[in-house]
Amino acid sequence: MRAYDAIRIETPRLVLRPLRLDDAEVLLPMYADAETMRYMGVDAYGGTAADLRATLEMRLEVYRRDGFGLLATELRDTGEFIGRCGHLRWNVGGTVETEVGYLISRAHWGKGYATEAARALLYDGFAHLDVWRLISLIHPLNVASQRVALHNGLRYEGEVTIPEIPVRPVFPAQWDPKLGIHVT
Numbered sequence: 001m002r003a004y005d006a007i008r009i010e011t012p013r014l015v016l017r018p019l020r021l022d023d024a025e026v027l028l029p030m031y032a033d034a035e036t037m038r039y040m041g042v043d044a045y046g047g048t049a050a051d052l053r054a055t056l057e058m059r060l061e062v063y064r065r066d067g068f069g070l071l072a073t074e075l076r077d078t079g080e081f082i083g084r085c086g087h088l089r090w091n092v093g094g095t096v097e098t099e100v101g102y103l104i105s106r107a108h109w110g111k112g113y114a115t116e117a118a119r120a121l122l123y124d125g126f127a128h129l130d131v132w133r134l135i136s137l138i139h140p141l142n143v144a145s146q147r148v149a150l151h152n153g154l155r156y157e158g159e160v161t162i163p164e165i166p167v168r169p170v171f172p173a174q175w176d177p178k179l180g181i182h183v184t
């Protein structure tokens, strides 16, 4: 298993690296922004940076145990922290599914960064996570996120409900040993 702290994913414009506790400060305004959180299934974050740091500390324990998780997403040129994207695991009706998830800061929306990060995470997930299928769970009204999935070739499959978040359409990608990423 790859160590979470050893993950580094590079794309033409982005670097995805393990989250650190001091990322809480820059994540806070993103999580506290109602517009950003509108379709995330949770309210805008009302806690302090210290609260978020404590939550992050717990998440990092899980990411280190599992060898994957959300990653800081930075601009390659400047090192600016523009969001967090990565792999998340869900129990969907008794089936373990691995999601490619993404959140980009509002100042950087519409520049293709989520599409670029998600594509890299599809390849990385199939290479390192021992899965044949990756999904994105996307709120029915989250058109921007659906565009990201569609750009990467993912297509709507159906809807699921999981305890953590309400009804979510599923956009899956599958791995075919001959074809590479295979979408239906």
Ligand SMILES: CC(C)(COP(=O)(O)OP(=O)(O)OC[C@H]1O[C@@H](n2cnc3c(N)ncnc32)[C@H](O)[C@@H]1OP(=O)(O)O)[C@@H](O)C(=O)NCCC(=O)NCCS
Pocket: 035, 036, 037, 039, 040, 102, 103, 104, 105, 108, 109, 110, 111, 112, 113, 114, 115, 116, 137, 138, 139, 142, 143, 144, 145, 147, 148
């Ligand atoms: C969804 C999100 C990650 C997209 O990030 P991004 O870097 O702006 O995405 P991209 O630039 O790669 O692509 C966005 C696409 O959505 C489109 N889009 C953006 N806002 C839109 C809107 N309000 N309505 C319809 N389409 C929209 C863009 O035009 C683009 O599509 P196009 O290339 O076909 O024109 C970003 O909006 C975000 O972080 N939202 C809050 C968190 C979230 O919802 N995450 C997804 C959870 S499933």
